[in-house]
Amino acid sequence: MSRPFSRVTSYDVARLAGVSQSAVSRCFKPGASVSRKMREKVMKAANELNYTPNAIARGLITRRSNMVAVVVSSRMNFYYPELLFQLTDKFSDRGVRVLLFNVNQEEDVGRHLSQIWQYQADGVISAAYLSIEQHRRLRGHNIPVVMFNRYFDDYATNSVWCDAGTATSEMIDHLINFGHRRFALLNGPEDSMVNRERMRLVRQALKRHDLEPVTQAWGNYRYESAAVAVQEIRNAGKKVTAIIAANDMMAMGALDEIRNVMGLSVPGDVSVVGFDGINAGRFASYELTTIRQPIRRMTEAAVAMLVDRMEEPDTTDEKRVLTGAFVQGTSTGQAPA
Template sequence: MAGRPPKPKPNAAAPEPQPDMGNRRATSYDVARLANVSQSSVSRAFTAGASISEDVRQRVMEVAAQLGYQPNAIARSLITRRSDLVGLMIGQSTNLNYPEVLFELSRRISAAGSRVLLFALESEAEIGATMEQLWRYQVDGVISAARLSPEQVEEFATRRVPLVLYNRVLPGCAVTAVSVDHADGERRLVDRLIKAGHQRFGLISGPPDSAVSVERMESALARLRHHGIVSVAQARGTYAYDSGRDAFSQLVADLGSPPEALICANDAMAIGAMDAARYHHKLSVPADVSIVGFDGAGASRWLSHELTTIRQPVRRMAEAAVQMLMERIETPEMEPETRLYAGELIQGRSARLG
């Protein structure tokens, strides 16, 4: 009959009414009901790499955006028994003087789907108290750029928390580690300085509790002894610029004159020593004194310094550290592994090399 509205099709599904949220947050159940999918489909839509059709995923995302829904990480961790947190322990001096390390590790941990729980240590001696905090947060794994004792490494194994040491190894201890080859870098620096004719050497080491400083300075001293040089003036710094400046003046006072060549445990102290030599002692670098560092930090490349140093392959090391950790989170029974990376000798204008 004319003017009569058509009857609805018998199989046409009425649109799902939008739930009345009131003041509460949307849940996966709300998204599933409005998108006409299962709750497991909602979960898969928000899980990278999960098996779900693009059509369903898109529908879930549209409804989630409409409701302002985001997955609850805490609820998810109760299901997966993972916190999706990676503990990152890093010395404050490393963080301040070499921020590329923290940036690269954080970026790659985030790309792997986890979040960083950062512990910046004023001193590496604080590691024990920091570990107590780690256990409370139930982290999935830890990357440590701070010194650990064999007993502390064993505690990680006892608690079944995967651990990767960054830029350090622990000889005789079964632990996964990634590091630049400190000994090789110092050998190359010493050999080139000796070849250039230097005979009177000075060293500026880092803090006594820094495993990296200890390994670098012991390696440099061993190589100097190999060349017949056993008397080496030494001063201690804190890894900071000011400490390198002050340590250089201390060496000059102790020796009565500047050394011919100065080996520093990191770049920041080497730059401080350069400025002390040039501006406080009116010396020419490298004509009067050759100065070398280690790390390849950003400031070492500034035109005012152009430091001769060993540059760490930070991106490759960070990628390897995160990859090795994630593999051991997925497969805890994997054997420990150590990867050493050769640093690149950067011949700047702060040292005469042969």
């Protein structure tokens, strides 16, 4: 092909800039400490010579590609773009680039997996489903993995997790104080660990008030899936005054279905809550009562954890658990008489 590799070397740049060759290397090494003056001198010379350090060739020497794979799923869940852009910015600050793997169905992970080592990613953050077997294969290639918002009960790994226990209690107390006693659950997919855990916490909090859900339905975490689920809850024929959705996207879909299709009032007739604390849930049409993940802290933790393991592969596995916060919006209010 017609793209020749640059013939100019760091030595040429060093000579023109009047500095040492190692100073030039430092200027092009992400995260290395270099004075502003040195950097200016070197960059001026590098530009004049059209010098390009070759990150890939460098990777073959350092055994580092300075790339990580980020695996996300569910394009129509606004949670993932927020997560992805935060991770990308934080890796970028450390001179690491993100190779994006989007899995539209969680089963797609397998299809992408071998590319992660083919491209020599230095590490993986997965916010999508990864089986223990897939996890083992990545480790077999000495690629550290951090699971985001997921972990295994029976297989040690690195993970960042949000504990919503206290916040879920507060959310249920808040609804009980508003007179709610008849709750419906709007679940995510049945095989979702996040859904199972969130609903377990909800049931546990209800139980403390000697309550259990009067009915439940299932969606797929997407906005669109909530409409049918809400109709199912209504068709179950049991009076319900509060709907607890497994994520904000479905809470928004439920709220719109109740308000704009059924013509009922939220929260006048039905209160609706979600989980995640996504930005769209704060829009004035929704103002969801929800449990907010500390996503900034969680992405910081995941990036730091992965970079640590890239630098010291023998570091022991760690699970970092950050605490979710109950956030009161206007989607909840007094239960109807």
